[in-house]
Amino acid sequence: MNANATPAIAVQDVSKFFVSADGRRTRALDKVNLAVERGEFVSIIGPSGCGKTTMLKMVGGILDWDEGSISVMGAPVSGPGPERATVFQSFALLPWMTVLDNAAFGLKMRGETKAARHAKARNLLETVGLADFANAYPGELSGGMQQRVGLARALAVSPNVLLMDEPFSAIDAQTRLILQTELLDVWSQTDLSVLFITHAMDEAVFLSDRVVIMGARPGHVTDVIDIDLPRPRTEETRRDPRFVELTARVWDRLRGLMTDERAGAPS
Numbered sequence: 001m002n003a004n005a006t007p008a009i010a011v012q013d014v015s016k017f018f019v020s021a022d023g024r025r026t027r028a029l030d031k032v033n034l035a036v037e038r039g040e041f042v043s044i045i046g047p048s049g050c051g052k053t054t055m056l057k058m059v060g061g062i063l064d065w066d067e068g069s070i071s072v073m074g075a076p077v078s079g080p081g082p083e084r085a086t087v088f089q090s091f092a093l094l095p096w097m098t099v100l101d102n103a104a105f106g107l108k109m110r111g112e113t114k115a116a117r118h119a120k121a122r123n124l125l126e127t128v129g130l131a132d133f134a135n136a137y138p139g140e141l142s143g144g145m146q147q148r149v150g151l152a153r154a155l156a157v158s159p160n161v162l163l164m165d166e167p168f169s170a171i172d173a174q175t176r177l178i179l180q181t182e183l184l185d186v187w188s189q190t191d192l193s194v195l196f197i198t199h200a201m202d203e204a205v206f207l208s209d210r211v212v213i214m215g216a217r218p219g220h221v222t223d224v225i226d227i228d229l230p231r232p233r234t235e236e237t238r239r240d241p242r243f244v245e246l247t248a249r250v251w252d253r254l255r256g257l258m259t260d261e262r263a264g265a266p267s
């Protein structure tokens with residue numbers, strides 16, 4: 001990490017309002033501050049509706065905000081950009097395209113030649129363990145395999161910043177653990193900065209350098225927990241007493257927020 005560089009993602013005092021069908025203006029996010037340093041892996045966790053996806057969409061440049069500023073790699077966000085790629089919960093693959101063409105899709109949008117984009121996509125399919133499935137269609141793959149294609153597609157465009165919106169939540173629990181390790185393997189070989197949304201506390205702790213906890217109504221950052229577990233993280237990490245302790249700390253904080261929410265208290 002270059003300590004002198006501007007953060008990969010800088011969200012400063014950002015507020016967001018939504019207007020409902022009856023014209024009511026609701027504050028969805030309240031003065032959110034968040035930084036992801038270059039090469040850092042940061043997760044956001046928080047109760048349903050606290051604005052996690054809204055945050056990610058704003059950083060991705062597909063949703064405007066009302067107050068504050070957001071910059072990525074030192075430049076103000078004014079729309080989507082080539083330095084950012086997103087991996088979605090729903091995989092968002094095109095069912096009529098082969099795995100290879102799905103992985104190469106972002107490169108096609110950038111106007112790269114077929115030979116160049118296929119060569120790059122093949123490389124990435126190899127990285128995510130799907131080299132033998134290049135000619136298959138998404139419908140022929142398991143959920144875990146489809147999400148590996150989603151990851152290959154995102155990485156193909158060589159982003160600086162990877163935005164991940166609950167990417168493993170539709171995947172069975174065992175495969176999910178394997179994908180977490182695979183993601184860290186890929187990340188450790190790059191200088192990617194990752195902003196990762198999850199509902200799973202153990203996932204947030206296992207993956208991250210820092211876990212950002214958000215409360216709801218309106219969405220705001222309540223805590224940032226440093227995850228001082230050594231890397232590389234392995235299956236041993238999950239049995240480390242420090243891992244258990246940090247996961248419990250995240251849960252204590254979240255449980256407090258949820259209890260406050262049920263009682264109608266501000267968190």
Ligand SMILES: Nc1ncnc2c1ncn2[C@@H]1O[C@H](COP(=O)(O)OP(=O)(O)OP(=O)(O)O)[C@@H](O)[C@H]1O
Nearest residue numbers: 018019020028046047048049050051052053054055
């Ligand atoms: N397009 C929209 N119009 C109106 N309200 C919206 C819109 N999108 C989101 N909201 C509201 O903003 C708040 C934050 O939503 P968001 O989807 O970002 O939360 P979240 O933390 O990602 O939730 P979940 O964990 O359930 O996915 C919610 O109260 C939601 O109802």
